[in-house]
Every structure is written in C-alpha cells, then in structure tokens.
Amino acid sequence: MLKFHFTDADMARIRMAGGPDPLWELLLSLHLLGGHDGSVVFGAWKRRIRNRLPGSTRLLLDLAPPRGYSADFLTPAPDRGGLETGIDAVLSTPRGGLRRDIARLAAARNLGARTLSLAEAGSDAMRSLGAALRGYYDVALRPYWAEVRNAIEADRALRARALLDGGTEGMLSTLHPSLRWQPGVLTVASAYDRDIRLDGRGLLLLPSFFCWRAPITLRDPGLPPVVVYPVAHDLGWSRADDGRGHDAREALGTLLGRTRADVLAAVADHGGSTSDLARRLVVSPASVSQHAAALRDSGLIVTQRRGQSVHHSATTLGSALLEGNLQIPQEPSRSC
Known part of the structure; x- marks a missing residue:
C-alpha cells in the first residue's frame, strides 16, 4: 500500500x-x-x-x-x-x-x-x-x-x-x-x-x-x-474511428499536413480563440495562428474578433471536408 x-x-x-x-x-x-x-x-x-x-x-x-x-x-x-x-x-x-x-x-x-x-x-x-x-x-x-x-x-x-x-x-x-x-x-x-x-x-x-x-x-x-x-471510457472510442470519418481525416492530413488538419478539426469541433485551440491541440499559439491564416485564406474557416481575442469557426466547406461529405459536381459532358 x-x-x-x-x-x-x-x-x-x-x-x-x-x-x-x-x-x-x-x-x-x-x-x-x-x-x-x-x-x-x-x-x-x-x-x-x-x-x-x-x-x-x-x-x-x-x-x-x-x-x-x-x-x-x-x-x-x-x-x-x-x-x-x-x-x-x-x-x-x-x-x-x-x-x-x-x-x-x-x-x-x-x-x-x-x-x-x-x-x-x-x-x-x-x-x-x-x-x-x-x-x-x-x-x-x-x-x-x-x-x-x-x-x-x-x-x-x-x-x-x-x-x-x-x-x-x-x-x-x-x-x-x-x-x-x-x-x-x-x-x-x-x-x-x-x-x-x-x-x-x-x-x-x-x-x-x-x-x-x-x-x-x-x-x-x-x-x-x-x-x-x-x-x-466509452468502450467504442477508438473503434468509431474505423469508419469514413477517420479515413477522411487521414486523407485530409496528407493533403494539408497533420497539424493544419488538426487545427481545422479543433475549430470544427467547438471553435475557439487562438489560445484555446493551442491549449487543446498542445501546440504554440503562433503555430495555430499561422495555420488558421492558411485555412482562412482557403475558405475553410472564418475568424471574428471578440473583444481582445479572435474566435475561429469552420465554414460549411471546412466541415464537409472533415466529414468526407464534400461532393464535387462533375463537368457536364460535351458532345463533339
């Protein structure tokens, strides 16, 4: 004892x-x-x-x-x-x-x-x-x-x-x-x-x-x-990742880079300020700010000022990418 x-x-x-x-x-x-x-x-x-x-x-x-x-x-x-x-x-x-x-x-x-x-x-x-x-x-x-x-x-x-x-x-x-x-x-x-x-x-x-x-x-x-x-623990916490959502995030990590994809996922999860996201992701605020700027420029998140801080939230496009639900319309066929 x-x-x-x-x-x-x-x-x-x-x-x-x-x-x-x-x-x-x-x-x-x-x-x-x-x-x-x-x-x-x-x-x-x-x-x-x-x-x-x-x-x-x-x-x-x-x-x-x-x-x-x-x-x-x-x-x-x-x-x-x-x-x-x-x-x-x-x-x-x-x-x-x-x-x-x-x-x-x-x-x-x-x-x-x-x-x-x-x-x-x-x-x-x-x-x-x-x-x-x-x-x-x-x-x-x-x-x-x-x-x-x-x-x-x-x-x-x-x-x-x-x-x-x-x-x-x-x-x-x-x-x-x-x-x-x-x-x-x-x-x-x-x-x-x-x-x-x-x-x-x-x-x-x-x-x-x-x-x-x-x-x-x-x-x-x-x-x-x-x-x-x-x-x-929720007994299914990791098995839930076996579905499409996990595959979509894996692919997104390959496309954007792991940390940038994690920032997007954290923003879509609850949103938050730069310091909030840094604490949740265990990265520096400077890193979050850099990745948030790139995500914002790509139309995946929006940023609004709230008093002395800023608040990040995901756009419809950003959420769809995370969930693997993005559907890109095909070009109409053209006849010769």
Missing part, C-alpha cells in the same frame, strides 16, 4: 490538473502498448497505430515497460505549456537524475545501447529521445487528443460536483475504488509498501485517459507529489 500523509497545509494545497498532461498520457499509453491489458477499451487503438509507429518507439518502450518501474524523468511536473514545454523539461533532466533512473531500469531488465547512453546526457542521445517522443506522440496520441481531452473534462466535472456536495474529503473518496480516504491519510492499493509524507507540499490529482486499472504515482518521493488515476 502507498500511504499519502496529509497535514492541514496539504489539505489546503490539493489541486486538480486543468486538463490532460501530454507526457503522462504518452508514458501510460506506452505501458498499454507494450502489454496485454485493456484490450476491450484500447485494442482497436493498438491495432491502428502499431504498424505506423517509428522505429524510435523501441527506446521509449525501454524507458516505460508495461510492468515495474518506468523512468521518472519522462514525466516532469505537469505544466500547462503543452507537449514541447514538457519535452524541453525531459531533455533538461540533470545528469544525476538520468543516471539514477537508468540504473533502476537496468537493475530489472536488459536495456538497449541507446537507452543506456541516455545516462550520460550526451547531446546526440538527448536529441534522439526528443525525436522519439515527438514521433510517438504524432502517431499514437495526436489523432485521438480530442477523445482524451473530452474524457478528462467529463471527469473534472464529476469531481467538481463531488467537491461541492462533500467537500475535499468527499471528493477524495470518489476518485477510484482502489483509493481510500481516512482522516489525514490517502491510501492507494499498490504492490509496494511506502509512506509518503507530503509535509506541506500538497498533492496534484491528475485524471488520465491511458491510465488503466489503478492509480499510480512517481517512485522518487522527492519529486512533486502526484496521484494519477484512470477516468471512465
């Missing part, structure tokens, strides 16, 4: 993450990809991505095996800056932290030469790690980020109601069946026995789409305390 011990100051510093964390979702999706769990919920997703993954995914699977310890440095403290900010934090891990985490991994299993080289924090090794993280995210997570975000927003709404109805203690008691709250102590079912004293640092609660079966935390007690717990 893991036991988190709270002081009064810790109770005042319990926080709920504002949305999905790209690096935690990346890590936990690697656990699922490398193992056999969750086939009912994640089986279609695994089949869809497995043959598309870059070869560099092997490095990530070394760092995040489906059982046992995963490298703590892959999940720095969650930051609303998005994927690139998180990757920058990973690549800035001090050499001592890299050596410690790699040594823990190597004590349990054989590691590839590229993985072992990370312990020295060499520039080539770290560039390879950054490229591997980006390449995996683009194939395994980016096309499904709307589903991830929506499921986590639904969970946050549930926790907000639990907090209003039962206070902080009531909310903690509803997070997951394997979490048990007693005055001053949050117990997490685990194969390891450990007491974690928060000592005024508070606790971050992080709902996760790819977390499966049970909540988890970081191995290193000196890192910012976090409990990552699974959210509820």
Whole structure:
C-alpha cells in the first residue's frame, strides 16, 4: 500500500490538473502498448497505430515497460505549456537524475545501447529521445487528443460536483475504488509498501485517459507529489474511428499536413480563440495562428474578433471536408 500523509497545509494545497498532461498520457499509453491489458477499451487503438509507429518507439518502450518501474524523468511536473514545454523539461533532466533512473531500469531488465547512453546526457542521445517522443506522440496520441481531452473534462466535472456536495474529503473518496480516504491519510492499493509524507507540499490529482486499472504515482518521493488515476471510457472510442470519418481525416492530413488538419478539426469541433485551440491541440499559439491564416485564406474557416481575442469557426466547406461529405459536381459532358 502507498500511504499519502496529509497535514492541514496539504489539505489546503490539493489541486486538480486543468486538463490532460501530454507526457503522462504518452508514458501510460506506452505501458498499454507494450502489454496485454485493456484490450476491450484500447485494442482497436493498438491495432491502428502499431504498424505506423517509428522505429524510435523501441527506446521509449525501454524507458516505460508495461510492468515495474518506468523512468521518472519522462514525466516532469505537469505544466500547462503543452507537449514541447514538457519535452524541453525531459531533455533538461540533470545528469544525476538520468543516471539514477537508468540504473533502476537496468537493475530489472536488459536495456538497449541507446537507452543506456541516455545516462550520460550526451547531446546526440538527448536529441534522439526528443525525436522519439515527438514521433510517438504524432502517431499514437495526436489523432485521438480530442477523445482524451473530452474524457478528462467529463471527469473534472464529476469531481467538481463531488467537491461541492462533500467537500475535499468527499471528493477524495470518489476518485477510484482502489483509493481510500481516512482522516489525514490517502491510501492507494499498490504492490509496494511506502509512506509518503507530503509535509506541506500538497498533492496534484491528475485524471488520465491511458491510465488503466489503478492509480499510480512517481517512485522518487522527492519529486512533486502526484496521484494519477484512470477516468471512465466509452468502450467504442477508438473503434468509431474505423469508419469514413477517420479515413477522411487521414486523407485530409496528407493533403494539408497533420497539424493544419488538426487545427481545422479543433475549430470544427467547438471553435475557439487562438489560445484555446493551442491549449487543446498542445501546440504554440503562433503555430495555430499561422495555420488558421492558411485555412482562412482557403475558405475553410472564418475568424471574428471578440473583444481582445479572435474566435475561429469552420465554414460549411471546412466541415464537409472533415466529414468526407464534400461532393464535387462533375463537368457536364460535351458532345463533339
């Protein structure tokens, strides 16, 4: 059992993450990809991505095996800056932290030469790690980020109601069946026995789409305390992509480029300001602004100013392209 011990100051510093964390979702999706769990919920997703993954995914699977310890440095403290900010934090891990985490991994299993080289924090090794993280995210997570975000927003709404109805203690008691709250102590079912004293640092609660079966935390007690717990899933979330809508978006990604197609899909989904879209897509506002300008020039979105910000929405043409419903009339035949 893991036991988190709270002081009064810790109770005042319990926080709920504002949305999905790209690096935690990346890590936990690697656990699922490398193992056999969750086939009912994640089986279609695994089949869809497995043959598309870059070869560099092997490095990530070394760092995040489906059982046992995963490298703590892959999940720095969650930051609303998005994927690139998180990757920058990973690549800035001090050499001592890299050596410690790699040594823990190597004590349990054989590691590839590229993985072992990370312990020295060499520039080539770290560039390879950054490229591997980006390449995996683009194939395994980016096309499904709307589903991830929506499921986590639904969970946050549930926790907000639990907090209003039962206070902080009531909310903690509803997070997951394997979490048990007693005055001053949050117990997490685990194969390891450990007491974690928060000592005024508070606790971050992080709902996760790819977390499966049970909540988890970081191995290193000196890192910012976090409990990552699974959210509820629609069992058909990835199988729904097997139809024409997914094929249309794949083709659109080839035509426009993946990020530009994602911006169009996000605009068609709920619309929003440039900063809203950047947060949802885990890209920079400058990137969204650039792609939005190109989509607007092509007649796929419209942009309206609302006070100090702008709001983007899809045109009929943009929505039709996303859904694969665009019908282009044929030229009338001409007789000679």
